[in-house]
Amino acid sequence: AQKITQTQPGMFVQEKEAVTLDCTYDTSDQSYGLFWYKQPSSGEMIFLIYQGSYDEQNATEGRYSLNFQKARKSANLVISASQLGDSAMYFCAMRPHYGGSQGNLIFGKGTKLSVKP
Amino acid sequence: DADVTQTPRNRITKTGKRIMLECSQTKGHDRMYWYRQDPGLGLRLIYYSFDVKDINKGEISDGYSVSRQAQAKFSLSLESAIPNQTALYFCATSDLGGTEAFFGQGTRLTVV
Secondary structure (H helix, E strand, O other): OOEEEOOOOEEEEEOOOOEEEOOEEEOOOOOEEEEEEEEOOOOOOEEEEEEEOOOOOOOEEOOEEEEEEOOOOEEEEEEOOOOHHHOEEEEEEEEEOOOOOOOOOEEOOOEEEEEEO | OOOEEEEOOEEEEOOOOOEEEEEEEOOOOOEEEEEEEEOOOEEEEEEEEEEOOEEEEOOOOOOEEEEEEEOOEEEEEEOOOOHHHOEEEEEEEEOOOOOOOEEOOOEEEEEO
């Protein structure tokens, strides 16, 4: 069965420091996509970054980078230079590209990040 | 205007009532989804539709039904609401092989 595991229910980071949010996934598919979303207290789901399973380079979007280790089936999110506005829930998700559930996002349970001033 | 619009944004309803949550999108995507979010459980898939004539049950479809009225519109119904359906509901769209899934703003539903 396909599954996303986020082992850190909550994390604290000092403002301006970097933080890594862990994500491991379980799939037998060879082709899939990995996503990270941010959910602030207002509730909306904000797309942060995407990594395709065949992408050789780690994805980066501004202060966000995805540390993709395919053999370990991990897709950790790294936020550099944390800001107070980064305090939110963060969700890792996977989308298989083939099979009956193709296109469906499978989510982890999330990590609550708190940035301390 | 938002790419994916959900209405209503907030709703309080009584046990046993029928309620419909609506979703419309301007992305031109064929694929639309309804997710439910409960604290500590992440997002779980209720129903998904790959086109107007293709509707599929997700992980937690019991107690829910959907209608895909057009490519751009996908509604979720609770036929007889119960308190444990109190949750945050999201509509989302994507295209095949897309690298991004677009979410609506969410609907906070409370069943009393």
